[in-house]
Amino acid sequence: MSYDVQLVERTLAEARQAVLDELQRIFAERRRTGYGPLYDLLADYPFREGKGLRPAICLASCRAAGGRTEQAVLSATALELFHNAFLVHDDVEDGSEFRRGKLTMLKMKGVPVSINVGDATNVLAIEPLLGNTRRIGVRKALLVFREVERMARESTEGQAVELGWIADGRFDLTDQDYVRMAYKKTCWYTVVAPLRIGVICGSLPGLFAPLEEDLTKLVELGFLAGIAFQIHDDLLNLEGDVGLYGKESGGDLWEGKRTIMLLHFLRNAAAADLKRALKILTVPRRKKRADDVRWLLKAMTACGSLQYGRKLAMEYCDRALECEQRERPFPNDSQDRRFLREMLHYVIDRTK
Amino acid sequence: MSYDVQLVERTLAEARQAVLDELQRIFAERRRTGYGPLYDLLADYPFREGKGLRPAICLASCRAAGGRTEQAVLSATALELFHNAFLVHDDVEDGSEFRRGKLTMLKMKGVPVSINVGDATNVLAIEPLLGNTRRIGVRKALLVFREVERMARESTEGQAVELGWIADGRFDLTDQDYVRMAYKKTCWYTVVAPLRIGVICGSLPGLFAPLEEDLTKLVELGFLAGIAFQIHDDLLNLEGDVGLYGKESGGDLWEGKRTIMLLHFLRNAAAADLKRALKILTVPRRKKRADDVRWLLKAMTACGSLQYGRKLAMEYCDRALECEQRERPFPNDSQDRRFLREMLHYVIDRTK
Numbered sequence: 263m264s265y266d267v268q269l270v271e272r273t274l275a276e277a278r279q280a281v282l283d284e285l286q287r288i289f290a291e292r293r294r295t296g297y298g299p300l301y302d303l304l305a306d307y308p309f310r311e312g313k314g315l316r317p318a319i320c321l322a323s324c325r326a327a328g329g330r331t332e333q334a335v336l337s338a339t340a341l342e343l344f345h346n347a348f349l350v351h352d353d354v355e356d357g358s359e360f361r362r363g364k365l366t367m368l369k370m371k372g373v374p375v376s377i378n379v380g381d382a383t384n385v386l387a388i389e390p391l392l393g394n395t396r397r398i399g400v401r402k403a404l405l406v407f408r409e410v411e412r413m414a415r416e417s418t419e420g421q422a423v424e425l426g427w428i429a430d431g432r433f434d435l436t437d438q439d440y441v442r443m444a445y446k447k448t449c450w451y452t453v454v455a456p457l458r459i460g461v462i463c464g465s466l467p468g469l470f471a472p473l474e475e476d477l478t479k480l481v482e483l484g485f486l487a488g489i490a491f492q493i494h495d496d497l498l499n500l501e502g503d504v505g506l507y508g509k510e511s512g513g514d515l516w517e518g519k520r521t522i523m524l525l526h527f528l529r530n531a532a533a534a535d536l537k538r539a540l541k542i543l544t545v546p547r548r549k550k551r552a553d554d555v556r557w558l559l560k561a562m563t564a565c566g567s568l569q570y571g572r573k574l575a576m577e578y579c580d581r582a583l584e585c586e587q588r589e590r591p592f593p594n595d596s597q598d599r600r601f602l603r604e605m606l607h608y609v610i611d612r613t614k
Numbered sequence: 615m616s617y618d619v620q621l622v623e624r625t626l627a628e629a630r631q632a633v634l635d636e637l638q639r640i641f642a643e644r645r646r647t648g649y650g651p652l653y654d655l656l657a658d659y660p661f662r663e664g665k666g667l668r669p670a671i672c673l674a675s676c677r678a679a680g681g682r683t684e685q686a687v688l689s690a691t692a693l694e695l696f697h698n699a700f701l702v703h704d705d706v707e708d709g710s711e712f713r714r715g716k717l718t719m720l721k722m723k724g725v726p727v728s729i730n731v732g733d734a735t736n737v738l739a740i741e742p743l744l745g746n747t748r749r750i751g752v753r754k755a756l757l758v759f760r761e762v763e764r765m766a767r768e769s770t771e772g773q774a775v776e777l778g779w780i781a782d783g784r785f786d787l788t789d790q791d792y793v794r795m796a797y798k799k800t801c802w803y804t805v806v807a808p809l810r811i812g813v814i815c816g817s818l819p820g821l822f823a824p825l826e827e828d829l830t831k832l833v834e835l836g837f838l839a840g841i842a843f844q845i846h847d848d849l850l851n852l853e854g855d856v857g858l859y860g861k862e863s864g865g866d867l868w869e870g871k872r873t874i875m876l877l878h879f880l881r882n883a884a885a886a887d888l889k890r891a892l893k894i895l896t897v898p899r900r901k902k903r904a905d906d907v908r909w910l911l912k913a914m915t916a917c918g919s920l921q922y923g924r925k926l927a928m929e930y931c932d933r934a935l936e937c938e939q940r941e942r943p944f945p946n947d948s949q950d951r952r953f954l955r956e957m958l959h960y961v962i963d964r965t966k
Binding site: 303408418 | 753
């Protein structure tokens with residue numbers, strides 16, 4: 263696959279820097295007037311090295327819609343904070359050990375502090391959204407709030423679906439079950455909302471808001487891109503190591519997480535392998551044996567499950583590109599439209 | 615103490631009903647379009663029998679400022695939802711067993727689901743706040759958002775202070791330490807924000823917003839009333855039983871929670887008692903013995919610590935009444951102003 267790696271990486275780095283500058287300002291203000299030790303904890307995840315995918319999509323979408331970076335930078339910062347709040351809580355919910363190459367908040371500070379840090383990070387995201395009233399006007403600021411509400415609602419619903427599978431010990435799930443869950447849990451907050459919020463922030467000030475139908479086009483695009491992203495993310499979790507990818511290798515298997523690859527394996531494994539796999543998956547994480555997890559990963563690879571996931575991610579990527587071509591959610595060709603297309607290749611080709 | 619119990623209880627019941635009607639509407643809509651099982655869990659806490667103190671303060675404050683109930687009912691509903699989200703997470707953070715006479719979400723569904731239910735309840739509160747734009751106009755709706763941001767920020771900071779004491783094993787705390795923590799953790803979201811949001815919603819539409827100085831008056835009043843409320847709440851926890859008060863008896867002692875009464879005891883106990891008390895308090899909850907907790911409660915009572923708390927709560931109540939008289943944050947005498955004053959007696963006299 264050939265694509266413009268430099269364009270993608272440069273745009274990601276620029277977006278990350280713009281958001282880090284805003285975050286520095288917000289944290290300085292909170293440390294000055296609030297309870298400092300709390301904000302030291304809050305600053306941990308956002309300042310770890312991340313891709314900054316969501317802010318980059320939001321800022322590029324704003325500019326592709328005709329706006330300037332500064333019109334969307336407060337919203338992009340809020341998105342990054344919501345993302346980090348989500349990660350802190352998600353790590354507790356999954357019992358995860360590593361995040362972005364370091365120990366999770368859970369492992370460092372325990373459950374009570376982690377819950378509060380996640381809550382406080384969500385609160386911190388409201389300030390830049392209120393700042394939007396001066397930056398892009400009251401009406402657009404409220405439209406952004408509406409998007410954030412929808413995004414957060416979809417995420418918690420997707421999380422509920424996944425936690426329900428765990429509580430009920432469900433493994434008999436189809437790809438469609440998975441895709442529906444990930445549409446809610448991942449696609450909205452990783453791609454759909456960043457795209458839509460970017461367009462809202464960047465649309466011409468004369469037209470008080472973009473047309474609902476223009477925003478609707480972005481749901482399908484964000485859905486297709488988000489699924490490609492999530493499948494590839496799950497692949498990295500299976501194949502990557504903590505040094506590069508930032509999480510423990512095979513962490514999803516330790517957690518018994520239902521991924522496209524695992525579901526493919528469970529549908530296609532021989533009876534004896536299926537039995538062994540289900541036994542391993544239903545054992546609580548702390549009682550799992552490393553040998554068993556290694557066997558499972560090997561069996562999945564032998565069964566073609568990882569290859570299946572890679573192929574599916576590529577298909578979703580292609581469908582996203584077609585959708586973007588067909589629907590043309592952005593008015594003109596531009597560097598930013600090009601970034602958003604190239605980024606689709608990047609999300610299924612990245613190694614971290 | 616003589617006060618108009620009927621007025622207080624009638625006003626609380628009316629406010630509770632108005633908010634329950636809104637909640638029914640919100641839940642019906644979410645169940646219709648979203649992932650139903652999640653909203654079944656979300657509905658648990660809000661529909662348990664609660665006092666509905668925060669909505670009642672918000673609605674009365676709105677009317678006392680010259681407005682009508684419907685102008686504040688969406689905000690009051692949001693406050694009740696934020697309160698319930700806070701309780702779900704707080705119960706996980708404290709490892710609590712009972713809430714409003716039933717098992718906590720933690721004990722029924724475990725940590726992961728409880729975290730997500732709290733998060734989703736916070737999200738659910740955003741919808742009525744967005745509905746405010748049509749109900750009271752865009753500018754007031756944004757002012758309410760600003761109050762909510764402040765309220766949630768103060769709560770998470772207060773929570774962080776308290777969790778810090780636990781993490782550091784701190785028991786050498788003064789009343790002032792406690793009051794500063796409770797000002798953030800309790801007063802803002804129980805009294806200050808409900809009062810201020812009520813005034814914002816109820817102020818004349820011609821004046822686009824109340825003056826900042828009128829809102830500032832409500833901070834001191836809410837602070838004094840909130841501390842009285844919290845001390846009495848902690849007293850009920852020590853003295854009450856699960857049937858009436860809704861939490862396990864002495865639950866705060868099991869959790870090692872730093873209350874005014876406990877801090878008084880630790881400052882005044884004889885050396886041997888102090889040593890024994892600290893040993894009991896620092897043992898993790900699941901390893902505590904019922905005998906020890908009973909001894910501690912008895913020793914605190916004998917030391918006059920409960921009496922000290924009662925006296926302090928009464929002093930804060932008196933100071934709140936004086937403050938209300940002096941600052942006159944509401945323009946005229948009215949039934950609602952009377953409710954807000956009578957309610958001050960109620961919060962330190964209630965048995966649940």
